[in-house]
């Protein structure tokens with residue numbers, strides 16, 4: 001897409017501003033950290049989707065998630081754009097493509113004067129029964145996340161981690177298994193993976209997870225027999241499986257369980273010390289972010305000569321791509337951290 005002399009490389013029209021990435025000719029920000037005039041939102045996690053924008057463009061699923069989390073008045077106007085549909089914003093063609101991260105998560109594809117930039121948002125390449133798979137889009141500039149951008153981060157197959165949880169439940173049939181998981185994405189993925197592994201019994205969920213589970217079911221992701229954990233008594237929960245937000249697993253809330261096995265589902269569980277410091281007996285390495293090899297494979301798949309890294313561990317990734325002849329740039333964007341969701 002270069003060589004005509006007419007093309008404008010994306011670096012001349014996609015800008016890094018303190019509040020986030022800004023597409024200058026299109027007049028919109030992507031996942032800005034403060035209220036702006038026009039925002040394109042990649043997905044519903046709170047570090048990407050904030051209240052206070054005048055106009056918001058996102059997938060219908062992400063808009064539904066934003067309304068649930070931020071209220072009906074989350075923006076003055078909200079426009080849905082389904083995967084694969086294209087919208088012209090002041091001469092910039094904008095298309096959303098699946099990012100494979102959570103329900104509705106999208107990469108923002110922008111085409112302007114002969115060149116194409118893709119902003120990945122958060123993404124993963126491992127298949128996830130609760131959302132559409134990541135689609136690599138060839139581009140001139142790729143903007144990637146880098147949450148787990150160190151060679152040490154290798155996520156095992158999620159089925160293997162689910163099998164470890166089911167093994168523990170068989171081994172300790174009288175203990176309550178309390179699994180910490182982020183409310184948007186991780187929770188529903190865990191449930192869907194458990195169902196696929198053959199666990200069709202009841203799953204008790206903390207009240208803070210219920211509304212998002214309902215939203216997923218309304219969007220065609222069946223989750224099976226879910227019951228409120230908060231109303232259940234100690235005897236009912238003996239031997240039961242309980243899902244709760246990460247903040248609830250080690251506090252007063254889980255102490256009323258019967259001799260709980262505390263588990264936590266996160267890519268960070270690869271780091272033993274993190275599991276230990278949080279009192280996690282059963283760390284489950286299940287992540288909604290690309291690991292080291294997925295990040296590098298994706299950069300190769302999209303074939304962009306220039307790659308920008310938004311947040312995470314930039315240095316190692318940039319070093320690895322420089323060795324392959326790709327220009328790398330660390331953006332050091334602030335405000336993008338979803339450690340709990342990782």
Ligand SMILES: [Zn+2]
Nearest residue numbers: 045122338341
């Ligand atoms: Zn996210």
Ligand SMILES: [Zn+2]
Nearest residue numbers: 047122337338
């Ligand atoms: Zn994020």
